[in-house]
Amino acid sequence: MGTERKSMFISEESKKLTAYHESGHAIVALNTDGAHPIHKATIVPRGSALGMVTQLPSQDETSISKKQLLARLDVCMGGRVAEELIFGEESITTGASNDLHTATELAHYMVSTCGMSDAIGPVYVKERPGSEMQSRIDAEVVKLLREAYDRVKQLLKKHENALHALANALLECETLSADEIKRVLNPYKEVQISEQQEELALT
Numbered sequence: 691m692g693t694e695r696k697s698m699f700i701s702e703e704s705k706k707l708t709a710y711h712e713s714g715h716a717i718v719a720l721n722t723d724g725a726h727p728i729h730k731a732t733i734v735p736r737g738s739a740l741g742m743v744t745q746l747p748s749q750d751e752t753s754i755s756k757k758q759l760l761a762r763l764d765v766c767m768g769g770r771v772a773e774e775l776i777f778g779e780e781s782i783t784t785g786a787s788n789d790l791h792t793a794t795e796l797a798h799y800m801v802s803t804c805g806m807s808d809a810i811g812p813v814y815v816k817e818r819p820g821s822e823m824q825s826r827i828d829a830e831v832v833k834l835l836r837e838a839y840d841r842v843k844q845l846l847k848k849h850e851n852a853l854h855a856l857a858n859a860l861l862e863c864e865t866l867s868a869d870e871i872k873r874v875l876n877p878y879k880e881v882q883i884s885e886q887q888e889e890l891a892l893t
Contacts (some may be wrong), residue, residue, distance in 0.1 A: 706861060707773060708733045708741040711785055713856040714772025715743040715765055716871060717849050718842055724761035731856075732865040740785065741860075756806050759796060763838040764845075766793035771842045772853060797834040802827050807834075 712731050719725040726745035733741040745765070770786035802819075805812035807830045815823060846853055852875050859866060859874045866874070 704740070705733060706857070707777060707781075707783060708785070709857040709860040710772045710776045710853065711769040712741040712743050713853050713860060714768035714770075714842075714846060715789075716768070716856060717772075717853050718768035718845060719743065719745060719761075719765045720871075720875070721845055721849060722761045722764050724755065724757040725765055726761075728868045728871060730865060730867050731860060731871060733860050734864050756800070756804075759800055759804075759806070760834075760838070762796055763793050763834065764842050766790070766796070767835075767838045767842040768846070771839065771846055775843070775846055775850070776853070776857075793835055793838065794831065797831040798827070800834065801830045809833075 712733060716728055716731050719728050726747050729744040729746045731741075731743045735741070743765075766789045769789055770782065773782045773786065800806040801810055802815040805814065809830050810826060815827060819827065855874055856866075856871065859870075863870070
């Protein structure tokens with residue numbers, strides 16, 4: 691992604707939008723079965739990106755399940771949906787264009803290469819299919835993307851308090867590790883840990 695661009699000037703409004711965008715990705719990843727574990731989240735610009743959430747697989751992958759691919763679609767949608775929920779439809783930005791490109795390519799791969807569409811069937815589609823088949827593939831790709839969008843919108847509405855908490859933490863700290871994100875999102879658990887530590891210190 692390139693080196694960090696800490697000297698780059700970013701308006702407070704843009705910084706806030708980026709914080710919610712990246713928090714959207716993170717909240718979806720943390721609450722979607724099949725998603726890779728989060729490594730860290732940052733709103734420090736790097737290359738052409740104003741922020742990012744990095745995920746690392748917990749083990750080497752030799753093949754990927756449909757559940758894992760659907761989880762990737764959902765994580766891709768997290769940033770765009772978060773922008774829309776918090777700032778409104780008229781304020782969504784071009785920041786999600788790379789996410790949408792990745793999600794569209796992934797959905798196309800699932801439909802035309804992996805046979806993961808009931809409508810198309812277990813078929814590997816050649817590079818240049820006929821117009822009828824191409825139309826069917828395009829319709830299935832759009833269906834997968836819309837379903838991912840709907841799932842993510844429902845999920846982020848359910849976890850809106852967590853979305854606000856994580857975005858505010860990113861605005862304050864700029865970069866958060868996986869453990870720090872978990873601490874932000876599990877305050878009650880952290881209180882329990884603190885009490886246990888105090889008990890240990892007293893014994």
